[in-house]
Amino acid sequence: xxxxxxxxxxxxxxxxxxxxxxxxxxxxxxxxxxxxxxxxxxxxxxxxxxxxxxxxxxxxxxxxxxxxxxxxxxxxxxxxxxxxxxxxxxxxxxxxxxxxxxxxxxxxxxxxxxxxxxxxxxxxxxxxxxxxxxxxxxxxxxxxxxxxxxxxxxxxxxxxxxxxxxxxxxxxxxxxxxxxxxxxxxxxxxxxxxxxxxxxxxxxxxxxxxxxxxxxxxxxxxxxxxxxxxxxxxxxxxxxxxxxxxxxxxxxxxxxxxxxxxxxxxxxxxxxxxxxxxxxxxxxxxxxxxxxxxxxxxxxxxxxxxxxxxxxxxxxxxxxxxxxxxxxxxxxxxxxxxxxxxxxxxxxxxxxxxxxxxxxxx
Numbered sequence: 001x002x003x004x005x006x007x008x009x010x011x012x013x014x015x016x017x018x019x020x021x022x023x024x025x026x027x028x029x030x031x032x033x034x035x036x037x038x039x040x041x042x043x044x045x046x047x048x049x050x051x052x053x054x055x056x057x058x059x060x061x062x063x064x065x066x067x068x069x070x071x072x073x074x075x076x077x078x079x080x081x082x083x084x085x086x087x088x089x090x091x092x093x094x095x096x097x098x099x100x101x102x103x104x105x106x107x108x109x110x111x112x113x114x115x116x117x118x119x120x121x122x123x124x125x126x127x128x129x130x131x132x133x134x135x136x137x138x139x140x141x142x143x144x145x146x147x148x149x150x151x152x153x154x155x156x157x158x159x160x161x162x163x164x165x166x167x168x169x170x171x172x173x174x175x176x177x178x179x180x181x182x183x184x185x186x187x188x189x190x191x192x193x194x195x196x197x198x199x200x201x202x203x204x205x206x207x208x209x210x211x212x213x214x215x216x217x218x219x220x221x222x223x224x225x226x227x228x229x230x231x232x233x234x235x236x237x238x239x240x241x242x243x244x245x246x247x248x249x250x251x252x253x254x255x256x257x258x259x260x261x262x263x264x265x266x267x268x269x270x271x272x273x274x275x276x277x278x279x280x281x282x283x284x285x286x287x288x289x290x291x292x293x294x295x296x297x298x299x300x301x302x303x304x305x306x307x308x309x310x311x312x313x314x315x316x317x318x319x320x321x322x323x324x325x326x327x328x329x330x331x332x333x334x335x336x337x338x339x340x341x342x343x344x345x346x347x348x349x350x351x352x353x354x355x356x357x358x359x360x361x362x
Contacts, residue, residue: 016271021090022046026057029085037074044103045264048096050337055096058103058264068102075100103264104305138214140317145217147312148195171345175286178351182284186250189276191240192257196222203230212236245276252276255286260320270336284353289344290323
């Protein structure tokens with residue numbers, strides 16, 4: 001039976017609208033403050049805790065990393081004014097304490113854009129820095145589609161030798177066992193489904209599967225690789241940073257995606273997961289535990305949160321890559337109102353899942 005999302009907002013205290021409201025209030029208030037240190041500061045996002053105790057305000061400025069200390073000092077001096085503006089305009093039961101951090105993904109993308117702007121053929125067409133990085137990430141995965149399964153199978157240029165291959169296979173088997181234990185049945189949503197490495201096993205466990213990815217190239221490969229006897233599978237091409245679910249699902253699954261979400265969009269992504277789930281529904285994720293033997297990672301010349309990748313044909317792309325420790329990720333999600341648990345294999349992978357707090361165990 002189809003589960004349509006209710007027309008009213010979910011009742012959880014921390015929503016995308018609240019984050020956007022706080023961002024607008026802080027940004028507008030900064031425009032009113034007469035401080036030359038803040039004239040070129042842009043508020044890129046806000047990430048508010050579920051209990052409204054704290055809100056991280058992400059910013060960027062034309063002065064870049066070299067001006068961060070001065071910008072942070074100026075923001076600290078006017079924090080009470082911003083707090084008062086939030087208290088006066090937001091009309092929420094508790095005013096969160098504001099903290100300030102540079103947005104790492106936007107900052108590193110701006111450095112890339114500065115280089116691109118020196119090239120005449122792109123100087124007038126380069127989009128905003130953060131969006132430019134997201135677009136390059138999409139381009140990378142479209143171009144990488146034909147060789148993705150070589151990476152997963154550890155073949156060709158991804159072959160790390162017999163010992164590392166055995167370790168990889170053993171740890172993949174641990175992931176498969178963890179996914180089995182999660183009992184992802186009923187109606188399942190797979191975000192960033194890719195070429196189908198996990199769509200295939202999910203399609204043999206779920207009653208129905210909806211798979212979403214930004215790349216038409218990987219969806220085409222995924223569709224062609226579905227096994228016999230799979231459940232009904234629908235594919236949708238969509239940008240996950242803009243996509244909205246029209247239905248609610250029993251489980252949401254995503255693999256090797258969370259580490260590609262910029263820091264400033266972390267909270268918004270988890271609100272998307274929340275909106276996609278039925279009450280009591282669960283999420284489950286798999287990802288890289290760290291930059292261990294990725295093979296196509298190059299040196300990181302742009303700073304934290306961005307990795308440069310090289311394809312077999314020599315083309316290079318810069319993508320978001322944010323790694324998490326299990327306890328760190330569980331704590332961040334607890335702040336957002338989730339009850340989640342994570343673990344790592346010995347070398348390569350992070351895995352785990354959870355539900356909204358108060359909706360049962362994993």
